[in-house]
Amino acid sequence: MTDTPTRAGFVALIGEPNAGKSTLTNRMVGAKVSIVTHKVQTTRTRIRGVAIEGAAQIVFVDTPGLFRPRRRLDRAMVAAAWGGAADADIVVLLVEAHRGLTEGTQAIIDALKDRVSAGRTVVLAINKIDRVKAEVLLALSEKLNAAYPFSQTFMISAEKGHGVDALRGWLAEELPEGPWLYPEDQIADLPMRMIAAEMTREKLTLRLHEELPYQITVETEHWQERKDGSVRIDQLIYVVRDGHKGIVLGNKGETIKSISQAARVEIAEFLGRPVHLFLQVKVRENWLEEAERYSEMGLEFRDGNT
Numbered sequence: 001m002t003d004t005p006t007r008a009g010f011v012a013l014i015g016e017p018n019a020g021k022s023t024l025t026n027r028m029v030g031a032k033v034s035i036v037t038h039k040v041q042t043t044r045t046r047i048r049g050v051a052i053e054g055a056a057q058i059v060f061v062d063t064p065g066l067f068r069p070r071r072r073l074d075r076a077m078v079a080a081a082w083g084g085a086a087d088a089d090i091v092v093l094l095v096e097a098h099r100g101l102t103e104g105t106q107a108i109i110d111a112l113k114d115r116v117s118a119g120r121t122v123v124l125a126i127n128k129i130d131r132v133k134a135e136v137l138l139a140l141s142e143k144l145n146a147a148y149p150f151s152q153t154f155m156i157s158a159e160k161g162h163g164v165d166a167l168r169g170w171l172a173e174e175l176p177e178g179p180w181l182y183p184e185d186q187i188a189d190l191p192m193r194m195i196a197a198e199m200t201r202e203k204l205t206l207r208l209h210e211e212l213p214y215q216i217t218v219e220t221e222h223w224q225e226r227k228d229g230s231v232r233i234d235q236l237i238y239v240v241r242d243g244h245k246g247i248v249l250g251n252k253g254e255t256i257k258s259i260s261q262a263a264r265v266e267i268a269e270f271l272g273r274p275v276h277l278f279l280q281v282k283v284r285e286n287w288l289e290e291a292e293r294y295s296e297m298g299l300e301f302r303d304g305n306t
């Protein structure tokens with residue numbers, strides 16, 4: 001027994017699309033709980049990943065990137081991100097080192113003052129430091145700290161792991177004393193069927209070009225545990241046009257086959273069991289305007305945010 005009091009709380013990771021929020025979440029948790037691609041707007045909803053640091057349980061809240069929304073889906077994503085920030089004990093703003101203080105980051109800083117109550121701890125994490133020379137970092141840090149009174153600044157590479165332990169250690173110390181919020185072996189709180197759908201969406205996003213990934217959603221329809229210890233998972237891929245269906249299927253079904261294979265391997269690895277994955281592509285012109293699709297994604301569908 002030690003006398004160290006337990007601590008627990010929520011740390012929201014916010015920033016422009018592609019800043020590395022999901023990469024950092026996964027690194028902190030030590031497992032892939034949130035999907036990552038090189039494309040913007042990958043994450044669509046808040047994803048909680050749990051990390052333990054000494055006597056502290058840090059619940060990282062990965063959020064969709066913040067940008068100027070156009071579509072209903074964009075608006076719901078941005079609302080989910082700000083909601084995550086508003087509810088958190090600590091907010092971490094991620095900024096890409098090689099891009100510096102962009103218009104987008106300035107807009108987030110301006111909005112922070114309204115969206116996050118005064119006195120809340122907001123820290124700056126300059127990410128992707130592996131992409132720049134050390135000399136530029138000090139100047140960038142000064143510029144960003146002149147724009148907002150951050151409680152602390154960290155220089156990190158979420159991908160390579162530089163500076164991540166220091167950030168985690170500092171966050172653990174800052175969280176309020178209190179009992180842990182999740183059982184100690186829990187690393188995420190998305191339902192497994194949603195994590196599995198996300199993994200398939202990651203493979204689709206990596207494989208498809210231009211606007212197509214933004215017009216696709218994936219839902220797990222059936223989840224059947226089999227006696228032999230394996231799982232059968234049936235998922236639906238919604239697209240908006242017949243032409244898109246053809247692209248997703250590919251010549252002789254080759255595209256969907258390789259997507260399915262890649263997703264299956266990852267889901268099986270996560271579950272630690274063999275997986276049989278069945279994908280079906282459905283044309284649904286209006287899915288981006290359907291309330292049910294949003295609740296499946298864990299997003300709020302509001303009338304009026306058309």
Ligand SMILES: Nc1nc2c(ncn2[C@@H]2O[C@H](COP(=O)(O)OP(=O)(O)OP(=O)(O)O)[C@@H](O)[C@H]2O)c(=O)[nH]1
Pocket residue numbers: 015016017018019020021022023024035036037038039040041042043044063064065066127128129130131156157158159160
């Ligand atoms: N070089 C480098 N690349 C990184 C680093 N962290 C993340 N990336 C890459 O940046 C890209 C975006 O990473 P994500 O974690 O998906 O970014 P995100 O902020 O979650 O993006 P959205 O979900 O779209 O808002 C991926 O290609 C990552 O591999 C880093 O420290 N260094």
Ligand SMILES: [Mg+2]
Pocket residue numbers: 021022023034035036042043062063064065
């Ligand atoms: Mg993300």
